[in-house]
Amino acid sequence: MNTARGDGRCPNEELAVGWALRALEPDDEHKLRAHLPECPVCQEIVRSTEQVTALLGGSVPQEDPPARLRQKVLGAVARTPQEAYEPLPFRIGSALSESRSAEIVEHPRSRRLPRLAAAAVVLVLAVAVGVLGWQVSNLTGQQQTQSQLLAMLGDPSMHRAVLRASDGQEAAVLLSSPSSAAVVPTGLRPNDAADQIYVVWGLSTGTPVALSSFDVSTVAAELISWNNAAAQHRKFAISLEPGRTLPTKPTDVIADGEVTN
Template identity: 35%
Template sequence: MTAARDDHTRWEELAAGYALSALEPADEEAFLGHLPGCEVCAELIADAREVMAGLASTAPAVEPPASLRDAIVAAATPRAGLPPSPRQPRRRETRRSRYAAVAVVAAVVLIVVLGVWNVALQLQDRGQEHRLAAAERVMACVEQPGCRAIPLAAAKGGQVPVTALVRGREVSLVADGLPPNDTTGTTYVLWQKTGAADPSPVAAFDVTRDGVAVIDAGRLTDPLGTTEWLAVSHETGREPPAAPSEPVALGTVS
């Protein structure tokens, strides 16, 4: 009976992994061959899924990591060196095993869910901080004498993706919605157009994340009072080209 019990422990461990869709293909194939004739494993799966359904209603759903099966098996396997448990009736062993496996599933799922939830909240808070910092930068410019906030509208319409903040010749950009660029092979470039001269590059810069970014773009090549327009283009290569490609954002200076 002990040998039979030990043999079935493996199936109960796999049942917990199967309930989480965390089995490797070979293990899943073997378990599916065992499942049709095993009432114990079927009940264990049903119990585990009931627990997971309760957890899912209180936290965002996440994809189980590839290492989840190992964590389940490690948690459910008795540690070496512990004395063997006294023999108990089969029904009591089965019930205890089922409760233990379900508890392991619940604990592992809860840890994963709370971990992902915590990261998501941190990222959300960080995004709010970036947006608040950008708004404060714009308001500070508006309130300061000699500082101008120049909106650069999306070249193809839509919301204003960039605001240029210019004080003297110092310029910074508040970008909201510019897609992150490939920092290994592309760059964004700020351009200044004055009089009859060709547009000149002011600075190359990167956008490394979605959402709001504040970029210190250095100094304008000419005084703002002589400027017709400012523009941002997305260029191939890591250096500004001789002339801009089609701008992604452009604003006239009146």
Template identity: 25%
Template sequence: MNEQQFAELAAGYALSALSPDDEAAFVDALAAHAEWAHYVASDAATVAALADSVAEVPPPRALRAELLAQIASVQQDHPAQAAAPASSLESPTVVPPESRHRSWGPRAWFALAASLVLLIGVGGGAVVIAQQLNRPVAVVALERIEAAPDAREASTTLPDGGEATVHWSESVGEVVFVSDGLPTLSDDQSYELWFVRDSEAIAAGVFEASGDGNATALLSGTMSPGDVIAVTVEPAGGSPTGEPSSDPIVAIPTA
């Protein structure tokens, strides 16, 4: 499981809405990548805050009936998964590696949507919560940084006339890279972020840019004062060695 897949499943984990296979894969990934725990904490906080702030309202009859019909259909198609209890981080579901099937498709997102509806009594506020949880984590982090009293940023101009900016806040503890005009990559390449500290490059996550070169990416790990935030072009999925395999196309000093 890569970081993007982990981030996509974090909301479902916070709501105990993942299938047993997805939850087992998620827990394994969390154990292997402690630096990704902020996705879980952020989504859990969002669920708690929105659950407390949204008033219960009677659900539309048609919506309730449609949801119940779909849930019943999923249970019939996958009785073992439907009956499986949700587990906690302390006692994850144990699934033999040979039988694990990692699915990132509609079923996981339907489970999330169903749990969101149940969370507030199948009320109209489900739409609000779903919209909040489906927002990219990098965008949410950027808003937190910009709202912080110690928010800072540093920018550089790209060779083709675009711009790249790093946003960070020590109190928030997050760093977000925003760009426009990044070059288009081939299918077998990815952009990778790095903290460059004392001549050492520390991997901070892989990201993709849109067709026009725009990107908003949350860096994994912790920035230290004076770090340079760099971007390199790597093989798809990131550098196989854990070190940059090419010269940076972007390097932004933060001091």
């Protein structure tokens, strides 16, 4: 069974995304079932994918599909043979609970699905959400953000850093790739967007470097300005700053943490 390489990556990362989205064919499912307990890289990918997709699902406006489409989809589901899933002898905790133990969520799987690379999995998920009511030709800003976040999940270069306050409580999760990034404000309070701003700092060089900024108004993920230089950092912090510009040094550090995968 393949495990993490010397560069910290794993050849099974795409399958880990498919596992979290319940979109693997039986052969790949069996392969990853045996692989996950011994691979912290893939465990982190499962946690990250579960966390972001759960947040997206909760923030998408719920709309009823046309009656004819609904009946067509339900009819297709009813005609599709299903097989009982084999209970797993171990568990991987969801990212929503941030369990640090090696657990795996028991997911029922469909009987036969095509082999999916990470990008294809994202496409299938987008189509499924469209069936539930998304109008792709009329995306709102929030829905465009969600689409970009899903694309980020399919990027094998994405890494994840959990940022915690001094008391150990989770404040935010930073998702970072060479060209894009997002902050999931799991424990940050809304700021006054008129005269306050949250700033993301890079801490890998010894001296804090202001990388980007964002506002918090809801628990939804926030896309932030990013580049390859910012993505090279492995340690990060978040501060709450007066004014609306990036300062030269942090004033009030809220949380910090480092890349875990």
